[in-house]
Amino acid sequence: xxxxTQTPKHLxxxxxxxxTLRCSPRSGDLSVYWYQQSLDQGLQFLIQYYNxxxxxxGNILERFSxxxxxxxxxxxxxSSLELGDSALYFxxxxxxxxxxxxxxxxxxTRLSIL
Amino acid sequence: xxxxxQAQTEISVxxxxxxxxxxxxxxxxxxxxxxWYKQPPSGELVFLIRRNxxxxxxxxxxxxxxxxxxxxxxxxxxxxxxxxxxxxVYFCALSGLIQGAQKLVFGQGTRLTINP
Numbered sequence: 001x002x003x004x005t006q007t008p009k010h011l012x013x014x015x016x017x018x019x020t021l022r023c024s025p026r027s028g029d030l031s032v033y034w035y036q037q038s039l040d041q042g043l044q045f046l047i048q049y050y051n052x053x054x055x056x057x058g059n060i061l062e063r064f065s066x067x068x069x070x071x072x073x074x075x076x077x078x079s080s081l082e083l084g085d086s087a088l089y090f091x092x093x094x095x096x097x098x099x100x101x102x103x104x105x106x107x108x109t110r111l112s113i114l
Numbered sequence: 115x116x117x118x119x120q121a122q123t124e125i126s127v128x129x130x131x132x133x134x135x136x137x138x139x140x141x142x143x144x145x146x147x148x149x150w151y152k153q154p155p156s157g158e159l160v161f162l163i164r165r166n167x168x169x170x171x172x173x174x175x176x177x178x179x180x181x182x183x184x185x186x187x188x189x190x191x192x193x194x195x196x197x198x199x200x201x202x203v204y205f206c207a208l209s210g211l212i213q214g215a216q217k218l219v220f221g222q223g224t225r226l227t228i229n230p
Contacts, residue, residue: 099218
């Protein structure tokens with residue numbers, strides 16, 4: 001158990017819809033990361049937050065947004081969903097977001113777009 | 115640019131064989147960190163090891179060992195006396211400065227199947 005909690009585990013929805021994925025970091029970790037894992041793109045970094053502030057952005061679409069709340073949990077919002085958004089979405093956390101720290105991953109949310 | 119290459123897409127061996135997973139990386143940073151993660155069939159990503167660019171000592175943890183060679187930009191992972199429970203996708207990753215921020219770049223992964 002990594003200590004990172006992601007909900008829901010599975011999500012099935014239709015094209016055009018909007019969903020919210022939730023992540024609670026490990027106790028004591030201030031930085032949260034979101035990744036997308038798909039068969040064709042592999043593991044892609046989306047965005048990082050540190051103590052409520054956006055720190056780094058990766059290949060995140062404009063239809064996607066995220067935030068980190070004062071209690072340090074984070075949400076990833078995906079809107080106007082397309083078939084290609086079907087993927088496994090991971091949240092990870094680390095203590096202060098420095099590059100020398102391992103990121104500990106949650107179990108992921110599997111998103112299926114029908 | 116930061117890049118991680120895991121040339122072996124899939125490896126299949128019989129239980130008790132030794133197996134090495136290759137990882138080659140590219141970076142211009144002088145200080146960087148390398149990681150290995152395991153993704154078993156259940157889907158979660160499990161952290162295995164971190165190595166910094168200044169420490170080229172090999173590391174052994176039980177049946178797992180890692181060989182870091184800066185001269186060849188490689189960070190290979192060997193499983194000795196493999197077991198069926200080792201079956202998983204293994205990812206090598208590099209942490210470095212990309213577009214002004216610290217990011218983790220993953221290789222494409224190697225799917226390892228251990229057959230009984």
